[in-house]
Amino acid sequence: xxxxxxxxxxxxxxxxxxxxxxxxxxxxxxxxxxxxxxxxxxxxxxxxxxxxxxxxxxxxxxxxxxxxxxxxxxxxxxxxxxxxxxxxxxxxxxxxxxxxxxxxxxxxxxxxxxxxxxxxxxxxxxxxxxxxxxxxxxxxxxxxxxxxxxxxxxxxxxxxxxxxxxxxxxxxxxxxxxxxxxxxxxxxxxxxxxxxxxxxx
Amino acid sequence: xxxxxxxxxxxxxxxxxxxxxxxxxxxxxxxxxxxxxxxxxxxxxxxxxxxxxxxxxxxxxxxxxxxxxxxxxxxxxxxxxxxxxxxxxxxxxxxxxxxxxxxxxxxxxxxxxxxxxxxxxxxxxxxxxxxxxxx
Numbered sequence: 038x039x040x041x042x043x044x045x046x047x048x049x050x051x052x053x054x055x056x057x058x059x060x061x062x063x064x065x066x067x068x069x070x071x072x073x074x075x076x077x078x079x080x081x082x083x084x085x086x087x088x089x090x091x092x093x094x095x096x097x098x099x100x101x102x103x104x105x106x107x108x109x110x111x112x113x114x115x116x117x118x119x120x121x122x123x124x125x126x127x128x129x130x131x132x133x134x135x136x137x138x139x140x141x142x143x144x145x146x147x148x149x150x151x152x153x154x155x156x157x158x159x160x161x162x163x164x165x166x167x168x169x170x171x172x173x174x175x176x177x178x179x180x181x182x183x184x185x186x187x188x189x190x191x192x193x194x195x196x197x198x199x200x201x202x203x204x205x206x207x208x209x210x211x212x213x214x215x216x217x218x219x220x221x222x223x224x225x226x227x228x229x230x231x232x233x234x235x236x237x238x
Numbered sequence: 239x240x241x242x243x244x245x246x247x248x249x250x251x252x253x254x255x256x257x258x259x260x261x262x263x264x265x266x267x268x269x270x271x272x273x274x275x276x277x278x279x280x281x282x283x284x285x286x287x288x289x290x291x292x293x294x295x296x297x298x299x300x301x302x303x304x305x306x307x308x309x310x311x312x313x314x315x316x317x318x319x320x321x322x323x324x325x326x327x328x329x330x331x332x333x334x335x336x337x338x339x340x341x342x343x344x345x346x347x348x349x350x351x352x353x354x355x356x357x358x359x360x361x362x363x364x365x366x367x368x369x370x371x372x373x
Contacts, residue, residue: 069312070246070249070295070312071295074249074250074253074316077316077320078253078287081254081257081258081261081320082260082261082264084261085258085261085262085265085267085270085350086257086260086261086262086264086265087265088264088265088266090348090350093265093350111309232349233348233349233350234349236350236353236358236361236362237324237349238349238350
């Protein structure tokens with residue numbers, strides 16, 4: 038009996054190899070650089086590119102929360118996989134033929150655990166971190182988060198459940214980071230004051 | 239073949255240079271403009287970003303693991319590349335005599351808001367001289 042999660046993975050990875058254009062697009066979206074670099078460029082834009090100083094300040098708080106959450110989410114996944122040795126199931130490409138072919142076409146064969154999806158944890162943490170300060174500004178980051186996560190499932194390196202688990206972990210960590218930043222508000226305030234003196238904020 | 243780390247650093251530098259121009263044009267931070275005109279600033283920003291992305295992502299074999307630039311290193315190179323791009327923007331916009339001519343007086347001591355009226359080095363000097371006068 039195959040679980041619905043595995044069925045969805047098999048169906049999605051079965052799409053790979055049918056269209057060179059789609060495979061190239063998914064390869065671009067799934068790769069280790071395109072989405073993280075684009076997300077960082079979006080955060081840079083939000084930091085500088087607003088006319089209204091109040092909105093800019095909100096965006097800067099959001100960008101700070103987003104990047105801190107991203108760091109904590111990465112750390113949490115690393116601790117889960119490497120310290121707690123949590124590795125509940127193999128990667129889809131290790132089990133299903135269609136996923137193996139998809140990974141070969143679109144991506145490569147990563148060696149770290151499948152659950153939780155590290156990319157989903159980190160980018161959903163960043164998107165949610167931004168969301169706490171500006172719903173509007175978080176939209177492009179959420180779009181990138183969905184695209185990156187989808188591409189990794191298409192590439193046969195994660196099950197949808199890996200992505201869902203990663204996203205939940207990331208968003209919970211973003212909430213914790215947001216509460217933490219609110220608790221130690223004088224520290225980021227001081228950093229912003231210093232950055233303003235140097236024309237960095 | 240250029241070293242992959244250098245390619246990644248160039249991607250960040252070129253991309254961030256473009257983003258700073260787009261952000262400056264969108265936020266009307268004329269002190270960061272490399273050109274006087276807002277439309278040209280937008281165009282130059284998108285061109286820089288597009289050319290850098292096009293160059294990097296057409297050269298790189300995306301299906302290969304790039305172990306030489308891992309997560310923490312990516313962050314380090316991103317910070318380095320974007321800081322260099324910001325310094326280049328500060329330098330070239332300050333050297334550009336037309337940069338920051340908004341026709342309106344702007345405040346001083348408000349960080350990026352200061353750059354709506356003048357380039358960064360001019361704003362620094364102005365702030366220091368204001369302090370000296372007060373002192």
